[in-house]
Amino acid sequence: MPTDDPRERLLPSAARARARALSGGPPEPGDLFVLRATADLPVEWAILDRRPGGELLAVPADASPFAGSADVEVPATAPGGPLCLRCRLGVWLSPGLFEPGLRSGTLAPETVAEARQQVRRLEAGALEPSPLAEEIDADSEYRDWIREVPERARALALAARPAASRKPHPWFGAGYPLAATFALLAIGLGIWVAMLRHEVDRRSMPIFDVPSRNNSIVLGERTRGRSVLEVPPEASYVLLFLFVDSAIPPQVGRFEILNAKRRIVWHTDPMPLTPESEHWLAVERSRLPDGEYSIRIVPAAGGHSLAESKVGIETAKELPGKRDFSPGP
Amino acid sequence: MSAVRSFWGRKKPTLREDSHTFTEHVFTEHVRLLAGGRPLDEGSLAPLWSALRAALRGELLRRGLWESPPAYLGIYGWDTWEAPGETGQGALEELLFECYSYIFVQRLRGLQAQLAVKPNIDGLVFLNIRHFLHERQREHDPLGSQVFEVLRSAVRLAIAEGTLHVLSGDEGVRNDTVLGFSPEARSPVASREEIAALVPSWNDDLLPDLVTLRGQRQEEVVRRLRERLPDLRREGFAAFSFKDLIGPLKVDVRKRWVAILDQSQGEAVPQDGGEEGRSRVRVVSPDQQVEERQLFRWLVDCVLTGLKNLDTGEKTREYLMTLWQFVRLQASEGEGIVAPDSRLGQLLREARDEERPSMRRLAEQLRIPRERLPGLYETLGSLLERCRAASVGRIAVRSF
Numbered sequence: 259m260p261t262d263d264p265r266e267r268l269l270p271s272a273a274r275a276r277a278r279a280l281s282g283g284p285p286e287p288g289d290l291f292v293l294r295a296t297a298d299l300p301v302e303w304a305i306l307d308r309r310p311g312g313e314l315l316a317v318p319a320d321a322s323p324f325a326g327s328a329d330v331e332v333p334a335t336a337p338g339g340p341l342c343l344r345c346r347l348g349v350w351l352s353p354g355l356f357e358p359g360l361r362s363g364t365l366a367p368e369t370v371a372e373a374r375q376q377v378r379r380l381e382a383g384a385l386e387p388s389p390l391a392e393e394i395d396a397d398s399e400y401r402d403w404i405r406e407v408p409e410r411a412r413a414l415a416l417a418a419r420p421a422a423s424r425k426p427h428p429w430f431g432a433g434y435p436l437a438a439t440f441a442l443l444a445i446g447l448g449i450w451v452a453m454l455r456h457e458v459d460r461r462s463m464p465i466f467d468v469p470s471r472n473n474s475i476v477l478g479e480r481t482r483g484r485s486v487l488e489v490p491p492e493a494s495y496v497l498l499f500l501f502v503d504s505a506i507p508p509q510v511g512r513f514e515i516l517n518a519k520r521r522i523v524w525h526t527d528p529m530p531l532t533p534e535s536e537h538w539l540a541v542e543r544s545r546l547p548d549g550e551y552s553i554r555i556v557p558a559a560g561g562h563s564l565a566e567s568k569v570g571i572e573t574a575k576e577l578p579g580k581r582d583f584s585p586g587p
Numbered sequence: 588m589s590a591v592r593s594f595w596g597r598k599k600p601t602l603r604e605d606s607h608t609f610t611e612h613v614f615t616e617h618v619r620l621l622a623g624g625r626p627l628d629e630g631s632l633a634p635l636w637s638a639l640r641a642a643l644r645g646e647l648l649r650r651g652l653w654e655s656p657p658a659y660l661g662i663y664g665w666d667t668w669e670a671p672g673e674t675g676q677g678a679l680e681e682l683l684f685e686c687y688s689y690i691f692v693q694r695l696r697g698l699q700a701q702l703a704v705k706p707n708i709d710g711l712v713f714l715n716i717r718h719f720l721h722e723r724q725r726e727h728d729p730l731g732s733q734v735f736e737v738l739r740s741a742v743r744l745a746i747a748e749g750t751l752h753v754l755s756g757d758e759g760v761r762n763d764t765v766l767g768f769s770p771e772a773r774s775p776v777a778s779r780e781e782i783a784a785l786v787p788s789w790n791d792d793l794l795p796d797l798v799t800l801r802g803q804r805q806e807e808v809v810r811r812l813r814e815r816l817p818d819l820r821r822e823g824f825a826a827f828s829f830k831d832l833i834g835p836l837k838v839d840v841r842k843r844w845v846a847i848l849d850q851s852q853g854e855a856v857p858q859d860g861g862e863e864g865r866s867r868v869r870v871v872s873p874d875q876q877v878e879e880r881q882l883f884r885w886l887v888d889c890v891l892t893g894l895k896n897l898d899t900g901e902k903t904r905e906y907l908m909t910l911w912q913f914v915r916l917q918a919s920e921g922e923g924i925v926a927p928d929s930r931l932g933q934l935l936r937e938a939r940d941e942e943r944p945s946m947r948r949l950a951e952q953l954r955i956p957r958e959r960l961p962g963l964y965e966t967l968g969s970l971l972e973r974c975r976a977a978s979v980g981r982i983a984v985r986s987f
Contacts, residue, residue, distance in 0.1 A: 297704035323722040334693045362700030389891035392802035
């Protein structure tokens with residue numbers, strides 16, 4: 259029976275969090291974690307559910323003051339608060355991503371229940387937003403925040419799945435029709451570009467992602483021609499995995515993406531380039547409309563590009579391999 | 588450029604204030620200190636305090652709030668942010684204490700969590716300063732926040748359509764953004780005074796929708812304001828700064844709105860209509876403020892939901908929505924000794940109890956037939972009472 263005394267309700271959760279942090283036990287629903295994969299973003303992850311097979315339903319959580327219709331607000335006085343759980347961006351993740359040493363807190367059971375309920379409502383399209391939440395939904399600051407932080411975090415967490423690899427694997431031809439297409443296409447001089455198809459549906463549920471073992475495509479070194487990346491119509495991000503070839507000497511340089519008119523549409527700041535280093539990029543779909551692109555590495559000191567690859571981006575006509583990742587009851 | 592990128596992309600977190608130079612990662616070091624559970628002494632706090640003050644002042648300047656009354660951020664009893672010739676006291680110091688609590692007390696767990704995966708969390712503290720100010724501005728200056736939101740959305744819409752171009756400054760459209768009607772033409776630039784002469788005609792058409800249309804319906808007024816932007820080109824200007832546009836627009840809206848807000852309360856109309864000082868002080872504990880804000884939001888939401896489901900004609904619903912948004916603003920803008928949630932009921936009662944000549948002006952501004960106002964106030968009063976009854980017990984449970 260719930261007690262009316264907030265302190266009594268806080269203590270068990272806080273004590274549980276401390277005990278669990280010390281014990282280093284496995285991640286469980288109700289836990290908050292930070293992930294190395296999303297360390298560049300101001301987010302934690304709230305685990306809401308576990309399903310057979312061990313995968314965990316997690317939602318990005320952040321301390322921004324905006325709470326829209328799909329979010330669950332955890333007040334400052336509640337365990338783990340103040341936080342906003344971005345329930346529209348829930349995703350099933352491997353438990354291996356959650357390092358016991360990076361457990362950062364615990365949510366109250368009623369918060370977890372509320373968030374799971376919210377995910378189900380979103381799944382069923384049965385969300386009845388309050389007028390104030392709708393005001394937040396329409397707020398440009400809120401939209402910017404969701405796009406730039408939790409949506410990017412979701413994309414990065416998906417990309418960080420343990421199964422991801424840059425080397426060809428036996429499963430390469432097993433199940434994903436586009437994989438074979440990509441394999442035949444050529445790309446790259448000094449960069450290997452592996453492209454993951456992703457979508458982050460900002461409009462509504464169902465949440466879905468394609469497991470990395472089925473969708474990571476590795477394109478061979480020093481092949482010729484161009485690649486075509488088919489992006490689902492709902493995608494708001496495209497994930498690119500760039501691998502710096504061993505032939506490129508260590509130096510400071512930057513990555514650039516150019517459109518068909520050779521205009522730079524995206525670039526990094528100058529950064530140390532290390533041979534065989536890997537870089538994940540989540541680029542907004544709005545920056546990469548359908549068309550032809552070049553991805554290259556340019557030395558910071560100037561001069562010719564060190565490596566350049568061509569890729570075409572097209573909206574996919576259908577979504578092969580789409581799976582329903584709706585949480586269980 | 589986004590908030591996150593601009594903060595997380597900072598290369599040099601070193602801050603300078605007066606003659607002091609602060610060590611790098613001063614905020615990070617403070618969180619480490621707090622995590623260690625060691626007592627804080629003056630020596631360890633001084634650099635943190637100076638760095639936080641400098642960061643807060645910088646953000647106030649960036650948001651154009653430095654010249655505004657501290658009341659716009661819920662700091663009452665001061666006309667300016669810094670008292671001349673005095674250090675360690677004043678509105679900025681009050682805000683500083685609240686900012687410290689917001690970041691290093693309420694959000695300490697989250698900061699410590701981030702320290703586990705990154706060596707430097709100063710960027711996160713800067714981000715929290717922005718959140719802190721944004722939240723307070725929305726709470727205490729809903730009028731200014733709403734005008735900013737609508738104008739920014741209208742400008743971004745024009746940029747997306749290709750009729751406006753960012754010439755310099757933040758591409759996300761902030762005060763430092765300079766905009767032009769073509770990517771090349773940079774002059775003549777409209778001055779603030781020239782824009783100020785133009786915007787009253789815009790507000791003749793846009794008010795009250797500019798401040799009362801919210802949620803999905805906000806897009807209507809965003810489009811209408813976006814259609815006004817080419818007026819600047821027709822006046823012969825090739826470029827303008829967002830700051831010089833938002834300033835006069837806000838001042839004109841405040842001038843008109845404050846006039847009806849105060850008239851409806853039977854008070855004198857301020858002559859300057861803009862950044863007038865405020866003097867009443869309401870002293871409550873922070874916890875009490877949190878509960879009041881929570882109750883206020885809940886009541887506003889409850890009445891809005893009630894209006895959505897009310898069995899009435901669409902025109903009447905529209906009038907009720909407009910009037911409720913007005914009462915909501917009236918209650919938020921006031922900083923008197925009555926809490927905002929109580930002010931809602933007080934304002935509705937006063938409006939029903941008395942026949943004021945100012946009602947005519949109110950009806951004109953809100954574009955509601957004068958004779959409908961008493962009945963509309965009556966309906967809102969009933970809805971509010973029902974919501975208040977439903978809120979008993981609910982808020983306390985929701986808090987935890």
